[in-house]
Amino acid sequence: xxxxxxxxxxxxxxxxxxxxxxxxxxxxxxxxxxxxxxxxxxxxxxxxxxxxxxxxxxxxxxxxxxxxxxxxxxxxxxxxxxxxxxxxxxxxxxxxxxxxxxxxxxxxxxxxxxxxxxxxxxxxxxxxxxxxxxxxxxxxxxxxxxxxxxxxxxxxxxxxxxxxxxxxxxxxxxxxxxxxxxxxxxxxxxxxxxxxxxxxxxxxxxxxxxxxxxxxxxxxxxxxxxxxxxxxxxxxxxxxxxxxxxxxxxxxxxxxxxxxxxxxxxxxxxxxxxxxxxxxxxxxxxxxxxxxxxxxxxxxxxxxxxxxxxxxxxxxxxxxxxxxxxxxxxxxxxxxxxxxxxxxxxxxxxxxxxxxxxxxxxxxxxxxxxxxxxxxxxxxxxxxxxxxxxxxxxxxxxxxxxxxxxxxxxxxxxxxxxxxxxxxxxxxxxxxxxxxxxxxxxxxxxxxxxxxxxx
Amino acid sequence: xxxxxxxxxxxxxxxxxxxxxxxxxxxxxxxxxxxxxxxxxxxxxxxxxxxxxxxxxxxxxxxxxxxxxxxxxxxxxxxxxxxxxxxxxxxxxxxxxxxxxxxxxxxxxxxxxxxxxxxxxxxxxxxxxxxxxxxxxxxxxxxxxxxxxxxxxxxxxxxxxxxxxxxxxxxxxxxxxxxxxxxxxxxxxxxxxxxxxxxxxxxxxxxxxxxxxxxxxxxxxxxxxxxxxxxxxxxxxxxxxxxxxxxxxxxxxxxxxxxxxxxxxxxxxxxxxxxxxxxxxxxxxxxxxxxxxxxxxxxxxxxxxxxxxxxxxxxxxxxxxxxxxxxxxxxxxxxxxxxxxxxxxxxxxxxxxxxxxxxxxxxxxxxxxxxxxxxxxxxxxxxxxxxxxxxxxxxxxxxxxxxxxxxxxxxxxxxxxxxxxxxxxxxxxxxxxxxxxxxxxxxxxxxxxxxxxxx
Numbered sequence: 001x002x003x004x005x006x007x008x009x010x011x012x013x014x015x016x017x018x019x020x021x022x023x024x025x026x027x028x029x030x031x032x033x034x035x036x037x038x039x040x041x042x043x044x045x046x047x048x049x050x051x052x053x054x055x056x057x058x059x060x061x062x063x064x065x066x067x068x069x070x071x072x073x074x075x076x077x078x079x080x081x082x083x084x085x086x087x088x089x090x091x092x093x094x095x096x097x098x099x100x101x102x103x104x105x106x107x108x109x110x111x112x113x114x115x116x117x118x119x120x121x122x123x124x125x126x127x128x129x130x131x132x133x134x135x136x137x138x139x140x141x142x143x144x145x146x147x148x149x150x151x152x153x154x155x156x157x158x159x160x161x162x163x164x165x166x167x168x169x170x171x172x173x174x175x176x177x178x179x180x181x182x183x184x185x186x187x188x189x190x191x192x193x194x195x196x197x198x199x200x201x202x203x204x205x206x207x208x209x210x211x212x213x214x215x216x217x218x219x220x221x222x223x224x225x226x227x228x229x230x231x232x233x234x235x236x237x238x239x240x241x242x243x244x245x246x247x248x249x250x251x252x253x254x255x256x257x258x259x260x261x262x263x264x265x266x267x268x269x270x271x272x273x274x275x276x277x278x279x280x281x282x283x284x285x286x287x288x289x290x291x292x293x294x295x296x297x298x299x300x301x302x303x304x305x306x307x308x309x310x311x312x313x314x315x316x317x318x319x320x321x322x323x324x325x326x327x328x329x330x331x332x333x334x335x336x337x338x339x340x341x342x343x344x345x346x347x348x349x350x351x352x353x354x355x356x357x358x359x360x361x362x363x364x365x366x367x368x369x370x371x372x373x374x375x376x377x378x379x380x381x382x383x384x385x386x387x388x389x390x391x392x393x394x395x396x397x398x399x400x401x402x403x404x405x406x407x408x409x410x411x412x413x414x415x416x417x418x419x420x421x422x423x424x425x426x427x428x429x430x431x432x433x434x435x436x437x438x439x440x441x442x443x444x445x446x447x448x449x450x451x452x453x454x455x
Numbered sequence: 456x457x458x459x460x461x462x463x464x465x466x467x468x469x470x471x472x473x474x475x476x477x478x479x480x481x482x483x484x485x486x487x488x489x490x491x492x493x494x495x496x497x498x499x500x501x502x503x504x505x506x507x508x509x510x511x512x513x514x515x516x517x518x519x520x521x522x523x524x525x526x527x528x529x530x531x532x533x534x535x536x537x538x539x540x541x542x543x544x545x546x547x548x549x550x551x552x553x554x555x556x557x558x559x560x561x562x563x564x565x566x567x568x569x570x571x572x573x574x575x576x577x578x579x580x581x582x583x584x585x586x587x588x589x590x591x592x593x594x595x596x597x598x599x600x601x602x603x604x605x606x607x608x609x610x611x612x613x614x615x616x617x618x619x620x621x622x623x624x625x626x627x628x629x630x631x632x633x634x635x636x637x638x639x640x641x642x643x644x645x646x647x648x649x650x651x652x653x654x655x656x657x658x659x660x661x662x663x664x665x666x667x668x669x670x671x672x673x674x675x676x677x678x679x680x681x682x683x684x685x686x687x688x689x690x691x692x693x694x695x696x697x698x699x700x701x702x703x704x705x706x707x708x709x710x711x712x713x714x715x716x717x718x719x720x721x722x723x724x725x726x727x728x729x730x731x732x733x734x735x736x737x738x739x740x741x742x743x744x745x746x747x748x749x750x751x752x753x754x755x756x757x758x759x760x761x762x763x764x765x766x767x768x769x770x771x772x773x774x775x776x777x778x779x780x781x782x783x784x785x786x787x788x789x790x791x792x793x794x795x796x797x798x799x800x801x802x803x804x805x806x807x808x809x810x811x812x813x814x815x816x817x818x819x820x821x822x823x824x825x826x827x828x829x830x831x832x833x834x835x836x837x838x839x840x841x842x843x844x845x846x847x848x849x850x851x852x853x854x855x856x857x858x859x860x861x862x863x864x865x866x867x868x869x870x871x872x873x874x875x876x877x878x879x880x881x882x883x884x885x886x887x888x889x890x891x892x893x894x895x896x897x898x899x900x901x902x903x904x905x906x907x908x909x910x
Contacts, residue, residue: 199814200814201812202812220837240836240837243810243812243834243837244834246811246812247817247834250818281801281802282800282801282802282803282848283801283803319776319796321774323801323803341774341804345796345797346736346737346778346796347735348736348737348778349796355698356698356701357658359654359655359705362702363705366702366907370908375897375898375900376899376900377900377904378900378901378904379699379702379901381694381695382658382697382698384901393737442830443830444830445830445831445832445833446833449825449831449833452821452825452826453826
């Protein structure tokens with residue numbers, strides 16, 4: 001059995017930023033704050049993990065907020081805020097550009113640090129925020145006040161979650177944000193007590209540090225925001241990411257090892273290996289590729305997810321049993337990958353009709369199918385049923401059909417499809433850009449199992 | 456449009472027994488009754504359609520009941536009843552033998568008439584019957600008293616039902632008994648008013664001529680026995696036979712024709728036609744054959760029905776989608792015929808595990824499948840799931856496997872299977888003895904549709 005404290009100490013040595021790194025990043029932060037002060041238009045504040053001392057060595061994400069008078073209109077805030085952010089960025093670098101979340105902000109690269117300059121309102125309490133970004137300073141104040149003595153625990157947890165593939169509240173990950181990690185460590189009093197508790201979590205776990213919950217939540221994990229009783233900090237956490245965290249916690253407590261802190265790798269699969277794999281499995285693989293919609297991940301990924309579900313349902317409705325489906329947003333091209341148990345079906349299918357007792361509809365149905373060459377209409381459990389020719393005998397034809405535009409793709413995915421999509425089958429699904437994704441598709445295991453299998 | 460009354464008159468001319476036929480059968484009946492009277496042990500009574508004058512030309516089924524004193528024990532009734540029946544039969548013919556329903560009775564062929572000599576108790580009212588046969592004399596008295604003027608209507612209805620394939624309360628037909636036909640005509644006041652009503656029937660139609668229902672019934676058609684308020688005369692009628700009667704009624708009212716009274720024929724299919732048919736359909740046909748259990752239809756057919764359902768479920772549970780299944784009890788050999796949409800499946804399948812939240816079971820499941828070469832265990836909706844090798848990739852192997860003996864076959868069908876069963880595939884399912892049945896399997900239509908298609 002590995003010694004936990006020496007193992008964790010060794011991991012921490014690789015996570016804590018060195019003094020020079022800290023001085024360097026903090027120096028840049030200080031210079032930016034000074035510039036803001038000189039401008040006199042807003043109050044500067046460093047937020048995020050750097051402000052909270054919970055950043056991991058090598059991270060270079062510096063978030064500087066510029067807090068404006070809340071009497072400004074939204075338009076004024078956006079105009080003045082952006083102007084200020086731009087002028088500050090320009091004082092340090094030419095390498096900056098506008099970005100957009102709920103508001104526009106400026107992203108600049110200053111030395112090797114990725115700096116966000118974000119205008120927001122300086123509100124008196126979190127209850128008065130006018131947009132989500134106004135909440136961030138409160139989070140920073142809350143954590144900064146309480147996190148003393150638990151910073152190592154936060155660093156361990158963040159790395160543990162990242163290694164397990166469950167770190168990040170983005171749409172693709174549906175996992176644990178940095179702020180959530182901080183609150184979990186605070187609430188349970190450390191990394192180990194958190195793991196002990198998580199090993200016994202069940203869906204609908206509610207954590208309310210400030211004991212002020214003011215709303216019903218139905219997400220599997222609920223962490224009431226200490227600065228906003230109506231917000232679930234864990235809203236992004238899917239039930240599967242939660243379950244994966246639970247099994248990682250159990251696994252680490254049972255047999256701790258450095259592997260729990262090593263970043264996962266998705267090894268690419270070679271085309272000839274895919275070919276052999278498919279031969280052995282006897283399944284039918286289809287890849288649908290199309291131009292990635294020109295929008296950010298937060299918009300595109302949920303649409304890819306919905307489209308994958310809708311296409312799977314479309315296949316099932318047409319008799320093709322889906323074994324597994326997944327999607328990947330690439331830079332230029334996105335992909336929906338579907339593995340079918342069956343890709344060829346008979347020429348006929350059953351078609352259900354009305355109950356015989358419904359005279360009007362029953363007679364219409366009978367009249368319509370009476371002279372078909374196929375068996376039927378016949379009566380099953382008091383209802384008419386008949387055989388009809390199957391429109392699509394091959395899944396590939398179905399996936400290439402116009403009917404694909406009728407399924408519930410997201411708006412931008414549909415636009416992409418309207419410009420065309422390609423359907424590949426079998427080993428032809430392989431492409432160098434998606435070789436890792438396809439490898440992961442066929443190697444899928446929960447994080448703890450991946451460790452157990454030595455991947 | 457055909458003239459209904461002249462059409463029906465022409466049909467009736469072929470149904471009414473001629474005077475000589477009536478005299479001949481009634482003569483035999485009289486001589487049997489006389490013998491019983493002479494014996495002095497029981498009272499003789501002709502029952503069934505011959506007694507009620509509702510028999511169809513050519514029918515030669517004479518039912519003579521021998522009513523004994525109800526103070527006799529059951530053993531005495533069986534012994535004395537059988538002795539009397541035997542002595543009477545012997546007075547007319549050597550061609551008689553014992554049969555068994557609820558009691559033993561004697562079946563004899565006297566001239567060309569098939570005579571049943573059935574001992575029963577002479578009870579005072581139908582409420583006091585000691586076995587089902589005791590009820591029959593009450594039925595006969597009830598119908599004989601009331602049927603005057605409606606005999607032609609009963610003959611028409613019986614033929615109409617027989618032509619539609621829905622006449623008979625046996626297990627194979629699940630249709631309309633003669634007594635039920637008589638009561639329907641009585642209740643509605645004739646063949647045409649019955650059809651008018653039936654065209655609008657819905658499941659849970661309740662007919663209670665004597666207005667004395669004394670029990671809840673959940674069959675689709677309920678005809679309260681006028682002589683027994685706790686009995687449904689239509690208990691055998693399945694919802695599909697009821698629906699078929701409804702559609703025949705509608706069809707005949709809309710466009711009457713002689714075809715509605717012509718007995719159906721199931722044309723045999725030729726082996727090479729079956730081969731072509733299967734090629735065109737692209738389905739997979741399997742026939743399971745085995746020695747017919749040496750019991751009467753009433754016992755074997757329900758077991759075949761249950762076995763067909765159980766084998767279909769067994770196929771579906773193993774991933775083979777069943778399109779249609781049916782069974783046929785042959786003299787020597789019986790057959791279960793199954794048409795599949797898919798008969799070959801991949802090497803792998805998904806296997807669901809416990810929720811991750813159930814720590815004990817989750818850890819057992821993970822440990823069990825951890826080192827498998829296949830993907831998994833992974834987490835889906837908070838539950839473990841994994842891939843496992845599929846035991847049977849081909850439906851034929853599954854149908855030949857020992858697992859067949861674990862499905863819910865009936866007792867005697869299982870005994871037959873224990874002595875072996877054969878599995879045939881594709882055109883090899885064909886055999887001369889089942890050529891008509893197989894033709895019907897692929898030509899299945901409701902009775903009215905069969906008429907419409909000119910079959």
